[in-house]
């Protein structure tokens with residue numbers, strides 16, 4: 001195992017503990033990466049002004065730079081520093097934080113009623129981004145399409161992507177851009193109206209960052225829902241507890257996102273010579289930031305390797321920290337809560353499921369199938 005393959009290893013947590021024991025911020029000569037594994041190092045890196053989200057020499061990955069997906073990528077707040085991050089973030093984050101969880105629940109439940117498929121895969125992947133699309137004013141049918149296109153777009157963000165996926169991502173981006181331009185012409189959702197007004201000074205970043213909301217939702221929320229399902233499959237007593245008392249779904253999700261996060265790591269690129277916790281880093285150095293390891297640091301959470309529903313003062317960096325901290329955290333938890341609740345009410349037969357992690361260098365996203373190998377209920 002290494003710090004990258006750890007993301008999809010069956011149990012990377014003892015390995016993360018061994019990395020922390022070597023020091024919170026160490027250099028891996030084989031991977032040629034700095035590894036931040038302790039909570040202190042992870043927070044120091046994510047809050048450091050000179051630790052940037054993209055390398056200065058390659059603001060957009062070469063593989064997509066010349067196409068529509070690259071054009072969008074280059075404008076995402078997630079992939080920028082300075083005004084290109086601050087301006088869209090200031091316009092978008094407040095609206096996300098004000099979304100009513102009851103509205104989210106109603107949207108998730110409406111999807112369960114109107115869409116008769118019972119597979120876990122669409123609940124986990126298509127559902128969350130569809131909800132965000134509906135909040136941005138798309139009709140239920142369009143939202144489904146928008147979510148599928150988002151799946152094609154996010155496939156280009158991984159270095160593991162194949163040429164056919166890159167081509168599909170460019171085509172999907174063009175369609176998403178067109179659909180959003182139509183929506184913006186007659187914005188009838190309060191969230192979209194608010195974002196359009198607040199981002200009027202920076203119109204070029206509007207459509208890319210609306211697509212960004214969908215792409216940030218797609219895999220990360222699938223990871224949270226999937227890892228919660230996995231926790232319930234592994235522990236039948238926990239499952240019985242949660243089915244008997246659905247109010248336990250909130251603490252369940254809070255602990256799952258800490259204990260076994262869907263986003264295991266992120267990266268930073270050093271923009272100027274920096275001293276971090278006694279280590280000297282040079283411009284161009286790359287840091288692998290192990291969010292999942294920080295959550296298990298005993299200095300962040302006592303008894304970090306115990307799964308405790310009633311954990312007091314739970315602390316987690318699964319949604320990042322510092323200037324790029326996730327603005328969609330509350331929304332993600334609301335979507336996952338409503339999805340899990342609706343699934344559990346249908347008495348799922350999850351014991352028949354097999355699963356494997358989706359190939360990824362940073363996501364820990366279980367994909368389920370039933371024992372015959374088909375998508376699972």
Ligand code: HEM
Pocket residue numbers: 046053077078079085089096132212213214216217220221224262263266267317318319320321323324325326327328329331332333
């Ligand atoms: C369980 C689901 C989610 C997880 C675990 C998650 C996690 C994260 C993390 C770790 C970051 C920071 C990355 C970094 O600093 O390198 C981030 C950023 C971001 N997330 Fe989320 N996220 C989730 C869902 C969402 C949702 C539902 C939305 C919006 C609808 C969203 C929107 C964003 C945006 C726009 C950023 C970039 C913020 C910036 O760069 O200023 N996320 N997310």
